[in-house]
Amino acid sequence: MVTKGEKEGAIDADFTEAAKAPERTAEKQGDxxxxxxxxxxxxxxxxxxxxxxxxxxxxxxxxxxxxxxxxGYAKDLAVAGGQGTVNSIKDPGFFLFIFxxxxxxxxxxxxxxxxxxxLGVIFMFFFAWLIMERQxxxxxxxxxxxxxxxxxxxxxxxxxxxxSILPLLLFAICVRGVFxxxxxxxxxxxxxxxSVGLLAIAIFLVDLGLIAFLTEWLxxxxxxxxxxSIYYIPWWPLVFLFRTRRENLVINFLKFLGIVYIVIILTxxxxxxxxxxxxxxxxxxxxxxxxxxxxxxxxxxxxNPAVSSFKCLWGTLGKVDTENNYEACVxxxxxxxxxxxxxxxxxxxxxxxxxxxxxxERRKLKDDLARQATGIVDPTIKEPTWAEIKFDVNNFxxxxxxxxxxxxxxxxxxxxxxxxxxxxxxxxxxxxxxxTPSVAGKLDEGQQNSFLFSDTLLSQTYFCFPNTKEPLKGxxxxxxxxxxxxxxxxxxxxxxxxxxxxxxxxxxxxxxxxRVVPIVESQAPPEFARINFWLGHSKTDRxxxxxxxxxxxxxxxxENRGTGKIVxxxxxxxxxxxxxxxxxxxxxxxxxSQQSCKxxxxxxxxxxxxxxxxxxxxxxxxxxxxxELPPDDFDIATFVASLTYDYLLNVSTPISIKPVIxx
Amino acid sequence: MKKILLLVLVLIxxxxxxxxxxxxxxxxxKQGTAEVNMRLLDGNPPEKIYPNSQFGLIVELDNQAAYxxxxxxxxxxxxxxxxxxxxxxxxxxxxxxxxxxxxxxxxKKFFEFRGQAKxxxxxxEEYRGIYFLKLRYNTxxxxxxxxxxxxxxxxxxxxxxxxxxxxxxxxxxxxFAVTELEExxxxxxxxxxxxxxxxxxxxxxxxxxxxxxxxxxxxxxxxGFLEGKGISRALDLTAExxxxxxxxxxxxxxxxxxxxxxVARFQYRYEIKQEHSLRLVK
Numbered sequence: 001m002v003t004k005g006e007k008e009g010a011i012d013a014d015f016t017e018a019a020k021a022p023e024r025t026a027e028k029q030g031d032x033x034x035x036x037x038x039x040x041x042x043x044x045x046x047x048x049x050x051x052x053x054x055x056x057x058x059x060x061x062x063x064x065x066x067x068x069x070x071x072g073y074a075k076d077l078a079v080a081g082g083q084g085t086v087n088s089i090k091d092p093g094f095f096l097f098i099f100x101x102x103x104x105x106x107x108x109x110x111x112x113x114x115x116x117x118x119l120g121v122i123f124m125f126f127f128a129w130l131i132m133e134r135q136x137x138x139x140x141x142x143x144x145x146x147x148x149x150x151x152x153x154x155x156x157x158x159x160x161x162x163x164s165i166l167p168l169l170l171f172a173i174c175v176r177g178v179f180x181x182x183x184x185x186x187x188x189x190x191x192x193x194x195s196v197g198l199l200a201i202a203i204f205l206v207d208l209g210l211i212a213f214l215t216e217w218l219x220x221x222x223x224x225x226x227x228x229s230i231y232y233i234p235w236w237p238l239v240f241l242f243r244t245r246r247e248n249l250v251i252n253f254l255k256f257l258g259i260v261y262i263v264i265i266l267t268x269x270x271x272x273x274x275x276x277x278x279x280x281x282x283x284x285x286x287x288x289x290x291x292x293x294x295x296x297x298x299x300x301x302x303x304n305p306a307v308s309s310f311k312c313l314w315g316t317l318g319k320v321d322t323e324n325n326y327e328a329c330v331x332x333x334x335x336x337x338x339x340x341x342x343x344x345x346x347x348x349x350x351x352x353x354x355x356x357x358x359x360x361e362r363r364k365l366k367d368d369l370a371r372q373a374t375g376i377v378d379p380t381i382k383e384p385t386w387a388e389i390k391f392d393v394n395n396f397x398x399x400x401x402x403x404x405x406x407x408x409x410x411x412x413x414x415x416x417x418x419x420x421x422x423x424x425x426x427x428x429x430x431x432x433x434x435x436t437p438s439v440a441g442k443l444d445e446g447q448q449n450s451f452l453f454s455d456t457l458l459s460q461t462y463f464c465f466p467n468t469k470e471p472l473k474g475x476x477x478x479x480x481x482x483x484x485x486x487x488x489x490x491x492x493x494x495x496x497x498x499x500x501x502x503x504x505x506x507x508x509x510x511x512x513x514x515r516v517v518p519i520v521e522s523q524a525p526p527e528f529a530r531i532n533f534w535l536g537h538s539k540t541d542r543x544x545x546x547x548x549x550x551x552x553x554x555x556x557x558x559e560n561r562g563t564g565k566i567v568x569x570x571x572x573x574x575x576x577x578x579x580x581x582x583x584x585x586x587x588x589x590x591x592x593s594q595q596s597c598k599x600x601x602x603x604x605x606x607x608x609x610x611x612x613x614x615x616x617x618x619x620x621x622x623x624x625x626x627x628e629l630p631p632d633d634f635d636i637a638t639f640v641a642s643l644t645y646d647y648l649l650n651v652s653t654p655i656s657i658k659p660v661i662x663x
Numbered sequence: 664m665k666k667i668l669l670l671v672l673v674l675i676x677x678x679x680x681x682x683x684x685x686x687x688x689x690x691x692x693k694q695g696t697a698e699v700n701m702r703l704l705d706g707n708p709p710e711k712i713y714p715n716s717q718f719g720l721i722v723e724l725d726n727q728a729a730y731x732x733x734x735x736x737x738x739x740x741x742x743x744x745x746x747x748x749x750x751x752x753x754x755x756x757x758x759x760x761x762x763x764x765x766x767x768x769x770x771k772k773f774f775e776f777r778g779q780a781k782x783x784x785x786x787x788e789e790y791r792g793i794y795f796l797k798l799r800y801n802t803x804x805x806x807x808x809x810x811x812x813x814x815x816x817x818x819x820x821x822x823x824x825x826x827x828x829x830x831x832x833x834x835x836x837x838x839f840a841v842t843e844l845e846e847x848x849x850x851x852x853x854x855x856x857x858x859x860x861x862x863x864x865x866x867x868x869x870x871x872x873x874x875x876x877x878x879x880x881x882x883x884x885x886x887g888f889l890e891g892k893g894i895s896r897a898l899d900l901t902a903e904x905x906x907x908x909x910x911x912x913x914x915x916x917x918x919x920x921x922x923x924x925x926v927a928r929f930q931y932r933y934e935i936k937q938e939h940s941l942r943l944v945k
Contacts, residue, residue, distance in 0.1 A: 380787035417786050492784055494743065508902060515938060516741035516793050525785065577745035577784060633738075638745040640784075 092130035093244035094251060096123070100236040117208065121147075123236045124204040128197055131243045136197025138179075139172035143201050169195060207235040233265060264309050303337035305330070339363065347563075361609070372539060373555045375491055375532035378523035383417040385487060385527050389480050389651045396478075399658050407444060407463025408655075410480050414458040423485040425450040428464035428478065433654070436474030442467040472657040483567065484528075485646040491524035491531045492577065494638045497622075499629035500546045509634055510543075516636060517542045528562035531572060531641040532611075535619070543634075546627040552619035554588050554597055556641060558605065558612045566605040567646040572614070573599035575640045582639075587621035605645070692729035692762040693805055693836040698864040699732060699759070700725040701798050701935055704773070711944045712747075712780045718941075720749070720776040722796065726769040729836025730761045735800030737774055742794045747941055749778040756800060762836070780943055789944040796937045799869075804929040806841040806858070808832075812878075813920035814852055823920030838864025839871070839931055852915045856883070858927060862905035866935035871907055872897045874930055878913055879923035886911035 103119050121144055128140040146168055177191030241258050244251050312329035336359075343358035344350065391410035412426060426449045428441035443449045444463040464480065466472050496513045498506060520542045524530035533556035536544045544552055554574075560566050574588070574597075575581050581598070582588070588597045597617035605612050626635055700723075707721040722737055735756030739749055760770035783790055811824035826846060834840035843859035856878075862868050873896040876883035887894035889908040898907050909927070 378784075378787065380783075380789055381785060382788050383786055490785060504901070512741060512795055512936075516743075516795075518793075578781065633740065636741060636743040636745075638743055638784075 091244050091246045091251075092126070093240050094246070096126055096130070097237050097240035097244065097254075100240055101234065104234040104237055120204050120207055120236070123207075123240075124200045127200045127203070127236075127239065127243075131240070132196050132200065135193045136195070136200055138175050139169055139194045139197030140200050142168045142172050143197070165198075165201070169198065172197065203235055203239055233262065238262070265305055303333055305334065308333040308337075335363075373522070373532040373534050373557050374539075375522040375524055375530055375559070376519070377526045378492070381525035383415065384525035385416055385418060385420065385489070387412065387414040387482060387484060387528075387649055389413075389482055389649055391480065391651070391653065393653055393655070396655055398656070407465050408478060409461055409463050411459065411461045412482050414453065414484070416453065416456050416458070419454050419456060420486065420488055421452060421454040422487060423450065423483075424453050424458075425483040425485070426462055427481045427483075428462075429481075430466055430472065430476040430655075431479055431652075433475045433477055436476060439470075439472060439476070440467040441465065441478075471659070473659045475654065475656050477652050478655050479650065479652040481651075482649045483646060484649070486570065486644060487528060487647055488642060488644045489524055489527045489530050490640050490642045491522040491533065492638055492640045493522040493533060493535060494519070494542070494636060495536055495544050496542055496634045496636055497544050497546075497626040497629070498634045499627050501629075501631060505631050506543070506545070509632070513543060513634060522641065526561065528564065528647045529558060529560050529566050529643060529645055531614075531643045532557050532559055533614075533641050535639055544626075552622075554617040554619055556614040558614065558643060558645075560605075560607075560610050562647065562649075564647055564649040565607040567607075567648050569603040569605055570644040570646065571599070571601045572603070572641060572643045575642060577638050577640055585621065585623045586619070588617050588619050590615045590617050690767070692767075693807075694729075694834060695836060696834040696838065696840060696863040697727045697729065697762070697836055698838040698866065698933075699798065699800070699935065700727055701737075701796065701937060703796070703939060707775075708778075708941055711942055714780055714782045714943060714945070716780050718778050718780060720778060722754075722774045722776070723771065724756065724759055724774065724798065725771045726759045726761050728761045728769070728802065728838065729763070730802045730804070732756065732759045732761070732800035732802045735759065735798060738797045738799070739776060740795045740797055741792075742778075742941070743792050746781055746783075746790055746792050746943055747778055748781065749776050751776065756798070759800075761802075780941075783943060783945060787945070789942060791940050791942050793938060793940045796939055797934060798866075798936075799932065799934045801930060801932050802837060803874075804835055804837050804839055804841070804860075804931065806832075806835055806925075806927045806929070808844065808925050809922055810844070810846065810925050811920060811922050812846070812848075812854060812915065812917070814848065814854070814915045814918050815850075815920075824922045826920065834863055838862060838866060838933055839868055839929070841927070844925065849912075852918075854913050854915055856909075856911040856913070856925065857889075858909040858911070860907045860909070860929070862900075864933070864935070866933050867902060868900045868905060869932040869934060870897065870899045871929060871931045873909055874928045875926070876909075876911055876928075877924070877926040881913070883911040883913050885913065 100119075100123055107116050107119070124140055125137075125144065128134065128137040143165070172194040173191040175191070176194045177188035180186040180190050181188050238258055241251075241254055244255075308330045312326050312333060316326045316329045339359050339362035340350075342362060343355055348355040348358045389410055389412055391408075396408050397406040408428070410428075412424075414422075414424065416422065426443060426447075428443065430439040430441055432438040441464045444465065447462055464478070494517050496517050498509060498513075501509070520534075520540055522531070522533050524532075533554065535554050536542070536552060537550050539555070556572075558566070558569060558572070573581065574586075586598070589595060590597055595615075597615055600614070626637070629635060702723050702725075704721040704723055708718050712718050720739070724737070726732060736753055737756060738753045740752070742749060742752070754774045754776070756772070756774070759772055760766045762769045808830065810830070811826045813823065813826045826848075828846050830844045832841055832843070834842075840861060840863050841858055842861045842863075843857075845857040845859075847855040847857070849855055860871070871888070873886055873888070876886050885894070886909055887896060888898040889910055890904070891898045900907070
C-alpha cells in the first residue's frame with residue numbers, strides 16, 4: 001500500500017520534473033524563442049496529469065491542504081488560469097491588447113507625436129487584418145496611402161472630411177467586390193463589407209486625439225467626461241481587449257476590470273476648469289496629436305481618478321460627514337495630486353520646505369479671487385517672443401589660469417518676431433561653493449554685454465572669463481544671466497454685452513453667445529510672463545449685463561510663465577485690439593482707493609511667487625451703446641491687457657576647476 | 664426572359680395610365696412644407712480674408728414657400744468689431760414673393776453687406792470669427808379644407824356625407840403648418856373644431872395670430888388659442904413651444920349632415936438662423 005507521504009513525494013517529484021520540462025524542451029528545440037510553445041505543452045501536460053489522477057490528488061502540492069475542503073476547486077481554477085493564459089496569448093486580440101497597452105504606457109511617458117501616429121497606423125492595420133478578419137482591410141490600406149500622400153491632412157469641415165473619405169470607401173467596396181467575383185468568394189455587393197474599415201479609421205482618429213480636436217470643430221465645452229476620455233482612456237488597448245475572441249478566466253477578468261475602469265473614469269471625471277482650444281488652422285495628424293498633448297498639458301495630470309476612488313473607498317468606510325466622506329476624500333486627493341504635479345513641474349523637490357510652500361500657495365490660490373484669474377495659451381500665435389541660454393559643459397575648461405585665457409562659452413538665443421525694442425544685458429559669475437570664494441565674471445572684452453536689440457532673431461555665443469588675476473581653483477557654480485528689459489506681452493479676452501434683458505431673452509441668446517465667444521479665459525502667447533484677467537460678473541461668465549444689482553469686475557494677476565524671474569513690471573494697461581486705450585466712458589476703479597485700474601506703472605514683482613495678483617477693480621461705467629441693445633441683439637468686444645516687464649534669464653551649472661600642475 | 668419583358672411592359676402601362684397630365688395654372692402650391700432658403704454666395708465672403716482689406720457678404724434669399732414674406736430683416740449678429748467691421752449689420756426685406764401662378768418658382772433676391780477686415784492680434788497666424796445670419800419676416804398661412812358636418816351623430820342613419828372626426832395634413836406650403844383638424848360635435852347643436860399647428864421648418868416662429876376663421880359663409884367668432892390666456896387669437900411662441908392649438912366653437916343651424924368648407928388664415932413671424940464664420944489670415 002502506498003503511504004500518504006510516498007504519494008506526496010511522488011507528486012512533488014512529478015512537479016519538479018514537470019517544472020524542468022520547458023527548459024528541456026527549449027534546449028531540445030535549440031531555440032529560446034520557442035519557450036512559449038514549450039510552456040503550452042507543459043500546461044497541457046499538467047492538465048492531463050491532473051485529470052488522470054483524479055480530484056483527490058493535486059499537482060500543486062502547496063494547494064493540497066486547503067483545496068481539499070473546497071473539493072479541488074482552487075486547483076481547477078489555477079489550472080484553468082494557466083491554460084487560459086497560454087490560450088489568451090495565442091489570440092491576436094489579446095496579444096495586441098498587451099502590445100498596445102505597453103505602447104500606451106510608453107507613449108504617455110515619451111510623448112512623441114510621430115511614434116503615436118505610427119503606432120496608431122500599425123494598430124489600425126492589424127485591427128482590420130486580424131480582428132475584423134480582413135474585412136475593411138482594403139479601405140484601411142487606401143486610407144493609409146491617402147493619409148500619407150495628403151500629408152495627414154484632416155479637413156477642418158467634418159462634411160468635407162467625410163466627402164474625402166467617401167470616394168475611398170466606394171473604391172474599396174468596388175475593389176473588394178471585384179476580388180470576390182474573381183476569387184469566387186462571394187458576390188460583388190458583398191464588397192460593402194469594406195465599410196467595416198470605417199470603424200478602424202474612427203478608432204485611429206479618436207486615439208490620435210480627435211476628441212480633443214473636436215472641441216474646436218464643434219466648439220464643445222470641455223466637460224469632465226470629455227477630459228477623462230482624452231486623458232485617461234486608452235482606446236486601442238480597450239478595443240483589442242473587448243475584441244478578443246476567446247473567452248476564458250483571464251480574458252473575462254480583464255474585460256471586467258476594463259469595464260470597471262471605464263465606469264470609474266467616466267463617472268468620476270477630473271476636477272475641471274473646462275475650456276476649449278481655439279486652434280483653427282487646418283490640422284494634420286500631428287496637429288490632432290498636438291491638440292491632445294496641449295490639452296493634456298493644460299489638464300492637471302494628478303492622480304488617476306480610479307486610484308483615488310479605490311484608495312478613498314477603503315479609507316472612508318463608515319464616514320458620512322461631508323468633510324471626511326468618500327466624495328470629500330476623492331476631491332482632496334485629486335486636488336493635492338494636481339498641486340503636487342504642478343510643484344514638481346515647477347522644479348520643487350518633494351519633502352522640502354520650498355515644496356511645502358508651493359503646495360500651500362496652490363491651496364491658497366484655490367481660494368484667492370485675484371489669483372484665480374486664469375489664462376490660456378493663445379494658439380493663433382505660433383511665434384512668441386522667447387530667449388534661452390544654452391551651453392555644453394564639455395566645452396568648459398577643466399583647468400584654468402590667466403595664462404590659459406580659455407573662456408567658458410555659452411549661447412544666447414532670442415526670438416523677437418514682433419521686433420520689440422529690447423535692452424539686453426548679458427552677464428556671468430563664478431559663485432564659489434563650499435570654501436571656494438566667489439569670483440566675478442566678465443565677457444570677452446570684444447563683446448558688448450548690454451545692447452539694444454530690435455531684430456527678429458539673435459543667436460550669439462559669449463565667452464565668460466573670471467574677472468580676476470588669480471587662477472580659478474575649486475568648485476564653483478557658473479551663473480549665466482541675460483536680462484531683457486522692455487518685453488511686452490499682451491493678453492486678450494472677449495465678452496458679450498447684452499444690455500438689460502429678461503431672463504428669457506438672455507437664455508434665448510445664450511447658445512449663440514456661447515458659439516461666438518467660445519473661450520471665457522484670457523489668452524496670451526506662450527512668453528515669459530502674461531496677465532491673466534477676466535472682466536464681467538464672474539470668472540466663468542462671458543456675458544455682461546447692464547443691471548443695477550450686477551457688479552462688473554476687472555480681476556487680474558501677473559503670472560511668471562518662464563524659468564527666470566520677473567525683475568520689474570514697467571507698465572500694464574488695458575486697451576482695445578487696435579491699441580487704443582479705454583477712454584473716459586470706461587470707468588474702472590479700485591474698490592477701496594477709487595484709483596483708476598486702467599493703467600499702472602513700476603510695480604515690483606515678488607520673485608518668490610509665480611503669480612502676483614493685481615488690484616481687483618470694479619467697472620462702474622461703460623459706453624451707453626453697450627447698455628442699450630434691442631431684445632434680440634448683443635455686442636461683442638475684445639479687451640487687451642498689455643504687460644511690459646523686465647525679465648531675467650538665469651541658468652547655472654556646477655563646475656570644478658583643478659589647480660594647474662606645473663611640470 | 665419573355666416573362667420579364669411582359670412584366671416591364673405592364674409596369675410601363677400602369678405607370679403611364681396612373682399619371683394625369685398637369686393642367687397649367689391649376690397647381691396647388693399651398694401644400695407640403697416649404698420655406699425661404701437663405702445662403703451665402705460662393706466667394707462672398709471669400710474663404711480667406713486678409714488684414715486691412717475689404718470684403719463682401721452676399722446673401723441670397725429664395726422664397727420657396729407659397730406665401731409672400733413681408734416686413735423682413737436680415738441681420739448679421741456676433742461679429743467682433745475688433746476684427747471685422749460691417750457697414751450695416753442689417754438689411755430690410757420689404758417683400759419677397761412666394762410661389763404662385765405668376766411666380767411659380769418663387770422670388771429670389773440678393774443682399775450685400777460690405778465689410779472691412781482689421782488687423783490680427785499681434786503676430787497671430789489667423790483669427791476665425793463666428794457670426795449668425797438671421798432672417799426674420801412676417802408671413803401667412805392659409806388653411807382650407809372641405810369637411811363633413813353631422814349635427815346629429817347619434818341619430819338615425821343619415822344618407823349624407825361621412826364625418827371624419829380627425830384629419831391630418833402634410834402642410835400648406837409654408838414652414839408653419841396645420842397638421843390636424845378635429846371635429847367634435849357637442850349636442851344639441853354645437854360643434855367644436857380643434858386646429859393643431861406645428862412648426863415644420865428649420866427656423867423658429869415667434870408669434871402666431873389667427874386672422875380669420877370661416878365655416879362655409881359663417882365666420883367663426885368664438886376662436887382662441889388653447890395655450891393663450893383667455894380667448895386670445897394671438898399667441899407668443901418660445902423656442903421650446905413651437906406648436907399651438909386653436910379651439911373654435913360654433914352653433915350649427917342645420918340638422919342634417921352636410922359638407923362645407925373650413926377656412927382659417929393665420930399670420931406669424933418666423934426666423935431662420937444660420938451660423939457662419941469669417942477667417943482672417945496673415
